[in-house]
Amino acid sequence: MGIRFDNQVAIVTGAGGGLGKEHALDLARRGAKVVVNDLGGGVDGSGASDAAKAVVDQIMSEGGEAIANGASVTDLDAVKAMVNEAMEKWGRIDILVNNAGILRDKSFHKDSIESFNTVMDVHFQGTLNCTHTVYPIMREQEFGRIIFTSSSSGVFGNFGQANYGSAKMAMIGLMNTLKLEGQKYNVYTNSITPVAYTRMTEGLIPEDFGKNMQPEHVTPAVVYLASNDAPNGVIIAAGAGVFARIFIHETMGINLGTDEDMTAENIAANWDKVSDMDDARPLQNGGEQTLKIFELINKG
Numbered sequence: 001m002g003i004r005f006d007n008q009v010a011i012v013t014g015a016g017g018g019l020g021k022e023h024a025l026d027l028a029r030r031g032a033k034v035v036v037n038d039l040g041g042g043v044d045g046s047g048a049s050d051a052a053k054a055v056v057d058q059i060m061s062e063g064g065e066a067i068a069n070g071a072s073v074t075d076l077d078a079v080k081a082m083v084n085e086a087m088e089k090w091g092r093i094d095i096l097v098n099n100a101g102i103l104r105d106k107s108f109h110k111d112s113i114e115s116f117n118t119v120m121d122v123h124f125q126g127t128l129n130c131t132h133t134v135y136p137i138m139r140e141q142e143f144g145r146i147i148f149t150s151s152s153s154g155v156f157g158n159f160g161q162a163n164y165g166s167a168k169m170a171m172i173g174l175m176n177t178l179k180l181e182g183q184k185y186n187v188y189t190n191s192i193t194p195v196a197y198t199r200m201t202e203g204l205i206p207e208d209f210g211k212n213m214q215p216e217h218v219t220p221a222v223v224y225l226a227s228n229d230a231p232n233g234v235i236i237a238a239g240a241g242v243f244a245r246i247f248i249h250e251t252m253g254i255n256l257g258t259d260e261d262m263t264a265e266n267i268a269a270n271w272d273k274v275s276d277m278d279d280a281r282p283l284q285n286g287g288e289q290t291l292k293i294f295e296l297i298n299k300g
Contacts, residue, residue, distance in 0.1 A: 016051025073126030179233030195239025
């Protein structure tokens with residue numbers, strides 16, 4: 001029968017255009033009632049418009065159900081009001097897609113703390129505001145799917161995007177804890193690292209190449225992560241119809257002991273062994289790192 005969201009309610013932030021719009025449209029086409037949230041500002045976060053209403057109009061014209069919301073995700077009171085409106089209208093919230101974002105690219109030494117914090121506020125604090133507000137609802141109803149829009153700029157780095165990359169990697173840290181805390185309540189938290197040709201990336205991706213990297217080519221990953229059969233605590237890279245999973249691994253490392261051999265010089269001399277990925281493993285929680293250390297000590 002395919003993935004459906006009948007009788008479920010989704011909130012998609014930054015859904016007035018680009019990725020968020022496509023996510024909202026597909027969720028609605030699959031039966032979800034959708035809160036289309038968008039301040040309607042520019043790529044740098046300035047200004048406002050009624051972009052959300054246009055998406056709602058399209059959803060309604062296709063027979064779906066949606067409401068528009070113009071709250072800034074950085075305004076916690078406005079986020080709470082948005083969630084309250086959804087609860088009053090539909091009585092539940094099943095899916096949260098944290099997609100709202102801005103770009104203010106600048107090399108780190110040229111960026112101001114104020115501009116850096118503005119990017120952090122929209123991407124990470126905005127994600128935190130929305131997630132923290134809906135999480136108790138999902139936990140109480142024993143179902144929820146939370147999706148973070150991270151980025152390869154955070155997981156791997158990108159020149160000129162220290163602000164953006166910091167915010168995007170902070171989401172992964174939050175995801176890794178929420179996957180543990182929400183597991184028994186059927187509240188799953190996952191992330192995507194999308195690659196798409198949107199107004200945020202049109203200056204970064206050549207137009208000829210970008211025509212094959214449309215926002216709708218990312219949306220299947222979001223739909224999967226919003227579904228009943230979604231995994232928990234994973235990062236999916238998505239773009240141009242290509243989908244891959246990103247793992248964070250830790251090598252087994254070496255045991256130098258705690259006596260005279262435990263020196264910086266011996267770390268340098270054994271750096272290839274420290275970096276050997278042959279027996280690296282993905283850890284599911286921070287405690288597993290400690291257990292791995294004990295495991296290596298006991299081998300000695």
